Amino acid sequence: MEQTTVIGLGSIIVAGLTMALGAIAPALAEGRAVAQALASMAQQPDESNNISRTLFVGLALIESTAIYCFVVAMIIIFFNPFWDYVVAQAGG
Amino acid sequence: MQLSPDEITVWDLGPVTLNATVVFSWLVMIILVGGAWLVTRNLSSGPRISRWQNLLETVVVLTRSQIRDITQQDPGRYMAFIGTLFLFISVSNLLSIIPGYSAPTGSLSTTAALAICVFVAVPVFGIMERGVLGYLRNYIEPTPLMLPFNIISELSRTMALAVRLFGNIMSGRILIAILLSIVPLLVPVVLEILGLLIGQIQAYIFAVLATVYIASATTKS
Numbered sequence: 166m167e168q169t170t171v172i173g174l175g176s177i178i179v180a181g182l183t184m185a186l187g188a189i190a191p192a193l194a195e196g197r198a199v200a201q202a203l204a205s206m207a208q209q210p211d212e213s214n215n216i217s218r219t220l221f222v223g224l225a226l227i228e229s230t231a232i233y234c235f236v237v238a239m240i241i242i243f244f245n246p247f248w249d250y251v252v253a254q255a256g257g
Numbered sequence: 258m259q260l261s262p263d264e265i266t267v268w269d270l271g272p273v274t275l276n277a278t279v280v281f282s283w284l285v286m287i288i289l290v291g292g293a294w295l296v297t298r299n300l301s302s303g304p305r306i307s308r309w310q311n312l313l314e315t316v317v318v319l320t321r322s323q324i325r326d327i328t329q330q331d332p333g334r335y336m337a338f339i340g341t342l343f344l345f346i347s348v349s350n351l352l353s354i355i356p357g358y359s360a361p362t363g364s365l366s367t368t369a370a371l372a373i374c375v376f377v378a379v380p381v382f383g384i385m386e387r388g389v390l391g392y393l394r395n396y397i398e399p400t401p402l403m404l405p406f407n408i409i410s411e412l413s414r415t416m417a418l419a420v421r422l423f424g425n426i427m428s429g430r431i432l433i434a435i436l437l438s439i440v441p442l443l444v445p446v447v448l449e450i451l452g453l454l455i456g457q458i459q460a461y462i463f464a465v466l467a468t469v470y471i472a473s474a475t476t477k478s
């Protein structure tokens with residue numbers, strides 16, 4: 166297979182896998198966090214505000230790993246330096 | 258398709274080029290400063306206040322109470338910094354409902370600048386509160402073996418702040434752009450609503466995380 170094909174094929178497969186695999190763990194973790202927060206809000210309704218605020222902060226921190234995966238996938242699809250290089254070589 | 262508004266050049270003035278990020282940041286600044294000036298021209302402390310003054314008072318009171326809850330200290334000197342962070346990010350995400358506007362927080366330059374502001378503000382507030390030695394003692398707090406980990410965590414949480422905000426806003430933008438070419442009827446509207454909600458939540462998260470970092474550097478143990 167020539168270089169352009171290999172790089173294009175690798176980029177597409179890796180971008181899809183990055184996003185797919187990278188979203189599994191944060192989703193599971195967020196589910197556990199929300200379940201625990203709901204249980205503690207049911208146990209102590211007076212602390213709901215505190216628990217909500219901490220829950221949101223925790224969710225944002227967990228979500229950031231999924232966002233990193235998304236950013237990497239976007240860069241591989243739209244701003245791939247290797248793809249630009251081989252396209253420039255093939256065109257020139 | 259542009260990954261960020263950095264690549265849209267508005268005006269080329271020779272040595273400097275104005276890109277869309279800078280122009281829309283100025284727009285947000287003008288709206289915030291001009292709106293605040295207009296509202297606070299005649300403040301009244303009596304029983305009848307204008308609705309805009311009521312709105313600004315609500316925002317200020319809520320921010321102060323959140324800062325007081327998180328830092329367990331008087332929110333006076335942190336209010337300006339945290340409040341500005343929250344208002345700038347919140348308004349710049351909210352204005353993306355206007356067609357033709359591209360949120361400046363969707364560019365890594367803006368979010369990196371905001372994260373660097375937080376990175377500089379944490380030692381400044383820490384030294385103002387505890388003195389230089391007291392602040393530096395923070396780094397060897399549980400045991401001196403934790404010193405490299407504390408330094409690495411300072412750097413990585415700054416980068417995480419920048420990439421989290423950038424990723425959330427950019428992903429909303431690109432998703433809507435892609436959907437407009439596939440299913441343009443009603444689905445982009447629903448995702449625009451989700452994007453606005455996420456923008457406000459991310460503004461809150463940025464401000465709360467900045468407050469938590471400042472609180473961890475200024476608590477007198």
